[in-house]
Amino acid sequence: MSATPDDPLSVPAPDLDPDELLASVESLWGLPGDLTPLHGERDSNFRLGSGALRHLLKVHNPADPEEVLDLQCSALHHLRSVAPELPVPAPVPTRDGRQWVRLTGRDGRPSFAWVLTWLEGRHPEGDELDAAHLREWGRTSARLGRALRGFAHPAAARPQTWDIKRLPQLRPWLPAVAADRRAAIEAVLDRFDEHVAPVLPRLRAQVVHNDLAPTNVLLDDRLDLTGITDFGDMTHTALVCDLAVAAADVLSGRDGALELAHEVVAGYHSVTPLEPAELALVPDLMAGRYAAAVLITAWRTREQGWAPAVDVTAQVQLEAMLSAGLDRLSSRFATPAPHGRSTASLATARARAFGGQQLSYESPLHLVSGAGVVLEAADGRTYVDAYNNVPVLGHSHPAVTRAVSAQLATLNTNSRYLQDAPVELAEELLATLPDRFDRVLLVNSGSEANDLAWRIARHATGATGGIATEWAYHGVTEATFAFSPESWRGADPHAHMRLVPPPPADPSAVLDAARSLEASGHGLAAMLVDGVFTSDGVLGPAHGWTRAAADAVHSAGGLYVADEVQAGHGRTGRMWSFVAGDVPADLVTVGKPMGNGYPVAAVIGPAHLVDPFVRDTDYFSTFGGSTAACAAALAVLRTLDEEGLVEGAATVGAHLLDTLGELASGRSELAAVRGWGLALAVDVVDPTTGRPDADRAARIVERMRERGVLVGRTGRDRASLKIRPPLVFTQEHADLLVAALSVSCDELA
Ligand SMILES: Cc1ncc(COP(=O)(O)O)c(C=O)c1O
Structure with a gap:
């Protein structure tokens, strides 16, 4: 995409004479004080005044049409009325009641300007936001999205370069990216075309803030939210893009960002439950946000000599995501624990609420997802499930x-x-x-x-x-x-x-x-x-x-x-x-x-x-x-x-019965092996006495869990291994089970 002449990204920020600007502000708004320039990518922002009388003066990019001012101003009025608990600035009208005015720059270009109330606070820095804060970050993004749910404005439909949905349109800017970085960006673009672009139009869409970055969020000393600023990237897009931006930007440059992304997603999900298709896209959309950052900065650097030359943190993050595997991340994100507590705190909370109600395993298994015969735990470990008979078709069929x-x-x-x-x-x-x-x-x-x-x-x-x-x-x-x-x-x-x-x-x-x-x-x-x-x-x-x-x-x-x-x-x-x-x-x-x-x-x-x-x-x-x-x-x-699962149970069950029988014939601690289809048992005995050995059976069950295979115990003596997998269990799974049993017995010998 080549930026159009009226694209704010291609048009330099307004250039105003500070004295003239101050004089205009004083006469139009009646607000005295000095002007301190602030950060702005394409607008000119100033702090106006000092102490309790501070305000924010925004002079928009000359490329911004009046409807963009109207969009932002209307959105802020909307938010302040439907969600007064959200700390967003209030537009301050001029003395004659106008929401914004037109000013002329030194170069003769006109720009719109408006004044907003000043919000106290500072931006979060480095790694100071811990897991709980990141969860709150997700909640803030969701609360903002909810508050904007009923808001509509024609200008929200204008093309917005930072809308992740439009990532494919940035592909022509690839040549501006340094050659050694291009392959990663291209990989994200290719995946986006194949996996994301076809799905996005089917997802919930609305006007969103689209820029919950640390530079647009203010916190107090306790790291509680005091302000949300910069509504300049607002657009009508898939709701989940808003979350992806919030997660990508707050985690950019952080160690363990991919694990922490879970916290942001879980926080968001606790306010606005996400649909499975939305959750599954979060990693691709985060990668898309990073790719957009790299492409846009590279293009601006080439076209405008803009610094920084390359968005290094975005590139690093994007490459980390690619090497973790976007598919893998996607299936991990598809099932956030609804409250996502750590395993230890979950166990404590469960004991408080459930008392002595039994849990399987000495160290309880904290499961987060299941597919087919495989269960995934919160620590990322996966298990072959040979215990659960309820999901006959496999988990989450x-x-x-x-x-x-x-x-x-x-x-x-x-x-x-x-x-x-x-x-x-x-x-x-x-x-x-x-x-x-x-x-x-x-x-x-x-x-x-x-x-x-x-x-x-x-x-x-x-x-x-x-x-x-x-x-x-x-x-x-x-x-x-x-x-x-x-x-x-x-x-x-x-x-x-x-x-x-x-x-x-x-x-x-x-x-x-x-x-x-x-x-x-x-x-x-x-x-x-x-x-x-x-x-x-x-x-x-x-x-x-x-x-x-x-x-x-x-x-x-x-x-x-x-x-x-x-x-x-x-x-x-x-x-x-x-x-x-x-x-x-x-x-x-x-x-x-x-x-x-x-x-x-x-x-x-x-x-x-x-x-x-x-x-x-x-x-x-x-x-x-x-x-x-x-x-x-x-x-x-x-x-x-x-799926022919009943016949499959007969075939795989017979194979498992045979191989278990072979294993047991060579081991004195394994006695009878029984089975009918995929309902099987192996009796565990004390090798010296030949008597049922419940304790050994319990230890085998624990060892097999360590080896990634789940089985149970049954029988009057609790000394028989109970094997009852989902019927999608294959011969390969059966062989894995037998191998895990064999090694577990060796370890206990
Ligand atoms: C043979 C048999 N019948 C009935 C039940 C009770 O089923 P539910 O736990 O769904 O009430 C069970 C549960 O384990 C069972 O094994």
Whole structure:
């Protein structure tokens, strides 16, 4: 771009006779005093007067048309009325009520001049702004942006060279940049063309200040904000450009700028939440700001002999960003911790608010983002997630994000209105199940689903007794707690419950338990069975056992509830574990992976059991089956199918089972290896006694975390490694896991 004749960048600042200027100011504004010149890139700025009577006199660049004065003046009036807490200067009218006047320079060029109230304070210097101040900097930028949200002015649409959106138009100035610096600038320009320019027009846009640089901000001795000045770069552009300018300029020349940028972004985000697409562009836009600074100074140096010759700090910063990788920075910025506290202060605050509620790992894992099977921690370390079964499609799967966001942006209400999503979900779920299932009740969690299944069973059978396996877990509600001996901590206050040993024990215990319930007068309402026996130690497949258990339950008049909260949605390499085992279940409960992390769960059963219950109990759940939850669940079902993840779980699971088996065969501390699809366990034992070794298992889990792989522990002895990754786990991930396990065992040997 070559600057046009009326571009303020190409037109020298006004040249006024100081005595004449002083005389004009005195007569027009009635303000006595002397004039002290101040910094100004293209205008002539002066401090007028001294002590309490100070003002700012701005004589604009002769290239600035009157509408630019009107833009700035109107914006300041707007800000002072909608956000009086923001310290911006007030325009001071002349004695005859004009907001600005036209003055003539020594060279005969006319310029507009106006006077503003003086703001006290000093500019921030060096590294004196710490993380908390930088967060405040981000908040200030956001507050200014919010206050300008309702402001419009025709001059805000004029081309503004400093608008990052216009960076591609500065490309013709590249030859003005020294040859050894050009490649970096060109790289930023190329990325901008490819990644930024196509996205920017789709983002929120408004009039923004566009220049929250240290030279335009005033602070007091405590570093609290006392003034925001210089509205000369205001323009209508993408809102996020304003943040990028604020972050780039306050961090220019600082060590650790890229880490600190997080603070500015988090501060901004806490006032004005940013959309993912905006967050993802912040690094490119910051790099764009630095590139613009280098290009503009280089061009001015060449054209006008302007100093400094090159904006060195901007160039250094830009090169640091390029070597850190703009893609990497972009994915890091895409998920700022909402409050972004340090790991230590977050842990303290959590303990204060949550008391003794458990955290995984001796040194808690502070996670900030996840994609696929990889989780990223606040310290930048990444982990292969082989523990979390909820995100079956992988963390942050775009199909779910898109479906839920679109639904939230359109309508999110309850299931008592006619809507497509809940009906489609029910139809698509039922299509995956045997024909005898024809009713779906949507709830919010696995616990609720099991609680509801239990109520249906009691309603249908009139009995009050239940059966669970010895170390099962089925939920947090009063009713499901009774089915969750894993949580009982030894106490067994449940007279209506009978526990049976899980497979491979003899399933005849189920019939004995049913008879015992009969004898105690409870009778058998339901047995709940987790198809992969997760809490009992991950024991599936056990088709013979589950079929025999279901038969025993039926012979006692009870219902068999297939709890597919862990085992379902493809975990075993089959969509539903009880279908794989041909188990004659009466009710099915699903949850956890159903929404890939968005809360949604369900009870599925035949009409003859569900309809009477619904009729007699006025069943309804406010959030159960909300439109957004259904959108998430539909996206999960469809993506499982489209990406072939159920079949993948079978193949990768078989590979992992084999390789774990090979490893265990050569190690005395690893005993049995079990697995069904991607639900696997490895028993850890004391090599000398061969007994379950919970302590060693715990240390292996910690070591594997150090090696970047997350697994858990399970089983009555807490001595089995629990491996349940997202179904997008590949053979490469599986090999990484086995290698991490092997090294961890070596280290503990
Ligand atoms: C087998 C089984 N059923 C039910 C639940 C309860 O699900 P939620 O935590 O969603 O209430 C769990 C949770 O771990 C589970 O493992």
